[in-house]
Amino acid sequence: MQEYTLFNEPFSTLFLCGHEAIWPPYHSGLESFVDLLVNVLPAVAEASRLYRELLPGARHVWVDTCEFHTGSDESGQRYADMANDRRFLAIDAFLGRGYDVDSQLGRDLAPAGGERLLTLPAGTIDVLGLDYYAHCQWNFSEAGGAAPTPTPLPLADQVQQYWERYGLPCMLTETNVRGATSDRATWLKYVLEQCEEASARGVTMDGVCWFPRRRLHRLELTALPLRGPCGSRRRVLARRGPRAALVGDVDVVRARRRRSPLGRPPRLPAR
Structure with missing residues (x-):
């Protein structure tokens, strides 16, 4: 095994579970979001330290959404600025970096028990995996929010922001767009050009995963060779059917979809 991921998209998963009440346990608000971060991240951090000890030659790929947000009026820009800080909250807490208590996010976190995130045990990350879709960039205003911006x-520019903040090798671990074949071809051309542009700026780009090859509701993917400006070959993550593997590697991680036979459980009241 050369690479592994312990928890796919921890920020977005826990945000949808604990802040937006979309997934179980269907809680809402910043305090509930912090509750989930405090409950889950220490276990992932402990697992990362254990994997580092047991597999010293393998790399932990932290995979999460690649975000950036904008505002179209004064109120919306204030919220966008907060959201642009919030996108780093899970990984900063995981690495023991904390957050700026004097920022708007820090002031919002104070009554929600955010100080608990400042003392979590730190985990280890070797590669920063970024999942990039059009809906990862929201625009906010007095009327609300909408995606894409x-x-x-x-x-x-987004990849460079993550690179400058963490100094970790980056990998585009998911990307695609809904629409006609021409739409997906245009998106593919765009993301490959942008990854090569990031590489030309000095960002270490370890690969691209095109997810999926046909439709977003299927698990069929294809390997896409990514070459830098000088023609140097990059590593590419490819997934086929229910399996995922690194091109050139024999290690395979099974990733199967599961549907509950009972459907979605009843929504629980927010705490």
Whole structure:
């Protein structure tokens, strides 16, 4: 085994579970989001330290959404600024970096028990995996929020922000767009160009995963060779059917979809 992921998209998963009440346990609000981070991240951190000890030659790929948000009025920009800090909250807490208590996010976290995130045991990350979709960039205003933003930040700029913040090798671990074949071809061309642009700026880009090859509701993917500006071959993550593997590697991680036979459980009241 050369690479592994312990928890896919921890920020977005726990945000949808604990802040937006979309997934179990269907809690809402910042305090519930912090509760889940405090409950889950220490276990993942302990697992990362154990894997580092047991598999010293393998790399932990932390995979989460690649986000950037904008605002179209004063109120929306304030919220976008907070959300642009919030996108780093899970990984910063996992690495023991904490957060800026004087920022808008820090002030929002104070009454929600955010100080608990400042003392979590740190885990280890070797590669930063970024999942990039059009809905990863929201625009906010007095009227609310919508995705995608009409003024998106180029992907290369987003990747560079993560690179400058953490100094970790990056990998585009998921990307695609809904629409006609021509739409997906255009998106593919765009993300490959942007990854090569990020690489030209000095970002270590370890690969691209095109997810999926046909439709977003299927698990069929294809390997896409990514070459840098000088023609140097990059590592590419490929998934086929219910399996995922690194091109050139024999290690396979099974990833199967599971549907509950009982359907979605009843929504629980927010705490």
